[in-house]
Amino acid sequence: MKYLYALLILLCQSFWLLAQDSYHLNLQSSLSSDYNLPSGNWIFADNEAANYSNISNWGGTRSSETVTDQAFSQLSQMTIGGQGNNPWDSGWKLNNTLSIQTGDNVLLVFWVRAMGDGGAAKLFVEHATNFSKEIYLDINVTEDWVQYFIPFEATSNYGANGLAFGFHLATQQQVVQIGGFTAINFDQQINLDQLPSDFNNELYGGHEADAPWRAEATARIEELRKADLTIEALDGQGTPVEDALFEIEMMQHEFAFGSAITAARIAGNNNQNAFYENKIRNLDGKGHGFNWVVFENDLKWDGWEEEWFVTHDELVQAVSWLREQDIQIRGHNLVWPGLQYLPDDIATNLNNPDYVWNRIDERLQEILNYPGLKGNIPEWDVLNEIVVNTSLEPTFANVPGNTTGRELYADIFKRVREISPETELYLNDYVTLTLNNTGGGQYDIKKARIQELLDADAPLDGIGFQGHIGGFPNSIPAVLGTFDDFYDSFGLKAKITEFDLPPIVSEELGAKYLEDFLTAVFSHESMNGFLFWNFWDVATWQNPGANLFREDWSQTPAGDTFIDLVFNRWWTDTTAVSGTDGISVTRAFKGKYQIIYSCGGETVRDTIDLTKDEKLTISCDNLQTNTDELASKPIDFLIYPNPAQEVITVERAENSKANISLINALGHVVKEVISQDALLLMNIDDMSPGIYFVRLQTAEGHGFRKMIIK
Numbered sequence: 001m002k003y004l005y006a007l008l009i010l011l012c013q014s015f016w017l018l019a020q021d022s023y024h025l026n027l028q029s030s031l032s033s034d035y036n037l038p039s040g041n042w043i044f045a046d047n048e049a050a051n052y053s054n055i056s057n058w059g060g061t062r063s064s065e066t067v068t069d070q071a072f073s074q075l076s077q078m079t080i081g082g083q084g085n086n087p088w089d090s091g092w093k094l095n096n097t098l099s100i101q102t103g104d105n106v107l108l109v110f111w112v113r114a115m116g117d118g119g120a121a122k123l124f125v126e127h128a129t130n131f132s133k134e135i136y137l138d139i140n141v142t143e144d145w146v147q148y149f150i151p152f153e154a155t156s157n158y159g160a161n162g163l164a165f166g167f168h169l170a171t172q173q174q175v176v177q178i179g180g181f182t183a184i185n186f187d188q189q190i191n192l193d194q195l196p197s198d199f200n201n202e203l204y205g206g207h208e209a210d211a212p213w214r215a216e217a218t219a220r221i222e223e224l225r226k227a228d229l230t231i232e233a234l235d236g237q238g239t240p241v242e243d244a245l246f247e248i249e250m251m252q253h254e255f256a257f258g259s260a261i262t263a264a265r266i267a268g269n270n271n272q273n274a275f276y277e278n279k280i281r282n283l284d285g286k287g288h289g290f291n292w293v294v295f296e297n298d299l300k301w302d303g304w305e306e307e308w309f310v311t312h313d314e315l316v317q318a319v320s321w322l323r324e325q326d327i328q329i330r331g332h333n334l335v336w337p338g339l340q341y342l343p344d345d346i347a348t349n350l351n352n353p354d355y356v357w358n359r360i361d362e363r364l365q366e367i368l369n370y371p372g373l374k375g376n377i378p379e380w381d382v383l384n385e386i387v388v389n390t391s392l393e394p395t396f397a398n399v400p401g402n403t404t405g406r407e408l409y410a411d412i413f414k415r416v417r418e419i420s421p422e423t424e425l426y427l428n429d430y431v432t433l434t435l436n437n438t439g440g441g442q443y444d445i446k447k448a449r450i451q452e453l454l455d456a457d458a459p460l461d462g463i464g465f466q467g468h469i470g471g472f473p474n475s476i477p478a479v480l481g482t483f484d485d486f487y488d489s490f491g492l493k494a495k496i497t498e499f500d501l502p503p504i505v506s507e508e509l510g511a512k513y514l515e516d517f518l519t520a521v522f523s524h525e526s527m528n529g530f531l532f533w534n535f536w537d538v539a540t541w542q543n544p545g546a547n548l549f550r551e552d553w554s555q556t557p558a559g560d561t562f563i564d565l566v567f568n569r570w571w572t573d574t575t576a577v578s579g580t581d582g583i584s585v586t587r588a589f590k591g592k593y594q595i596i597y598s599c600g601g602e603t604v605r606d607t608i609d610l611t612k613d614e615k616l617t618i619s620c621d622n623l624q625t626n627t628d629e630l631a632s633k634p635i636d637f638l639i640y641p642n643p644a645q646e647v648i649t650v651e652r653a654e655n656s657k658a659n660i661s662l663i664n665a666l667g668h669v670v671k672e673v674i675s676q677d678a679l680l681l682m683n684i685d686d687m688s689p690g691i692y693f694v695r696l697q698t699a700e701g702h703g704f705r706k707m708i709i710k
Contacts, residue, residue: 334383382425
C-alpha cells in the first residue's frame, strides 16, 4: 500500500511540474484579449516550477523565492559579488525546449527588478554554442518590478536547447530578481508588428525629472559655456555714453554641433539635394545650421582611393562649399587597422612591414597634403577602433625595437604631426558608450591603448567617443562617469563623434534621450563637440531613431529638441544698455557674435569671437568708416511726445511692413508691434516709468530712438 501511495505522490508531482499554471494561462488569455493573438506554443515549459528547475547560472549565487503579490508566483534571484572583466562573466539563462524555425515570430516576456540602488543587465537571446545573437540589449534595472514584452523574428533554425535566453550580469555588483520568464512562438501565423512591444527603455538611468545630475549639469553649462561680454560706449571725445543700446546677435557656437554628411549631396555634386544642402546651413529657419560636419565615408582610405561616391575634384568642391559657409570639417579617418577596412594590397603584404608602412606613409602624405583639403580639415581621427581592429599588430610585432606591434600606432600619430603640424589628432572608438561599458574588458583596453600612446609621446590631442546608443539608452550618470574617468585619467579634450539611436527607440523617447544626453555632453568640461551620425532618414547608417528629419523632410521630435536647445535655450540674442560709466555686461554663450550699435544717426557692426571674458570698446569716432560696409541702412523715424505717459506716436516716411519694439533699460523687449502704417499709435500705459528705446526694423534696415516714460 505504501508503494501505491508513493506512486500517487510522484504522479501528482509530475502533473504539477507539467500542467500549465495560472501565470501562463493568464498571460495567454491577456495576449488573446488585449492583442487578438492566437495561443502560440510555449518555448519553455508552460509552468514556472519546471522552468525554474531548468535555469543555469555562473559567476554569481542563485536562489529562489515564492511571490504572493505579483502575476507570477516564483522569482529567481542572482547575487553578483562585483564587476567582472566582461559583462558575460556572470549570467543567468534558460534554453528552449521547443524547436524554432527561421522566420518564426517569438515573444519574450519577463519581469525584472534590482534590490537596493538599482542595477544593469544585458539581455541576450543567442545561439547556445557559437553565441551569435538574436537579441542583445542593455536594460537599466530599477528597484520596482517592470514587465517586458520583447518580440523578435528568428534568423536561424534552432533545435531543442539550441537557443539560450538570459542575462549577462557582471556589469556591476548587484542583486537582480527575475520573475515570469517565458517565451511564446507564434510561428508565422502573424506578423512581427502584431506582437506587443514594451521595452520600457524610457527608464534609463537619470530619466527622472528631479534626477540630481540635471541641476549639476545646468550649473556647469552656465560656468563653462558662457563668458562675460563687456561693451564700452564712448563719444567722440572719449567720454562714456550712458544709455547706449547694443544689439548682441549670436551667429555661431564655439562648441561643435554637427553631423556626418555625404559630399555627393552638396555643392553641385553628382547627387545634389537642395533640401539636404539647405538643412546643413539652416536648421532653425533663421540661417543657423551645423557648424561642424564629418564626411561619413568619403575620406576613408578605400573610399578615397576608389572614389566610392565622389571624385577627388567633387570632394574638394564640397570642402570649398562648406568652408564658404563657415562650417568646419572633421577628417574620418586616416587609418582603420582592420583588414576589412584597408586596401586589398595590404592584406597580401602583411608579412612585409616595410611595404605596409610605406603604404601608410603614402596615404598620410597624399590625403593631408591634397590641394583643397590641406588647411581645411582642422582635426582628424588618426586611428579608428584599435581595440578590436588589430590586423596590423602582428606585422609590426617583430620589427626591431618593437614588442607588441602597437608601437605602430604612436608612429602613425607622430608622422601625421610631422606632415600636418596644425592638425588636431584624435583616437576614435566605440567600446565605451556604444557598448554601454562602464569598466572592465574593452573599456579598460581602450584606456590602456591611450596610455600606451601617451607613454610613447604620441601627439594625441583628443578622444572620439562614438555614440551609437542601443535600444535601452545608456544611463546619463554613467555617461558622465565615463567622461569623468577619461578626463581624470588623461586630461584630454573629447567629442561625441557618431551619435544615433536605433529604430526601436520611439520618436518621443529619441527626443527625450537626445535632450538629456546632449545636455550631459554640453555640460562636461572635457567635451568640445557633438556630431550625429547623419541627420536625415534617407541618408543614415542603420539607426534612424534620433534623426532630425524624416524622409519627406518633416521635422522629428528629436529635430525640435535639437534646434530648441542649440539655437534657443543655449543661444544668446539680446540687447544691452550702458550705465553711467558707458559700460554694459552680458553673460553670453561662447561663440561668434555680431554687435550692432547706433550713434548720431549712424550704425556700426562689429564681429567678435567670444571664447573667454572679453571687453569691446565702441566709439562714435569710428562709426563713419564702418557705415559703408553695412548690409542695411539706418531708418529715420520720429516718436512723440517724449517724455510720454499713455500713448506714443511712431512716424516714418512711408507705409511698409515694420517691426516696432519697446526695449527697457535692461535691454529686454517689453512690447512688440508689427505694422504696415507710416503712422502708428502705441499704448504704453502699462509700462513703468523710466528710460526706454524704440527700435524700428524694416526689410531695408533699422533705427533706434531713446524715450522716457513718466
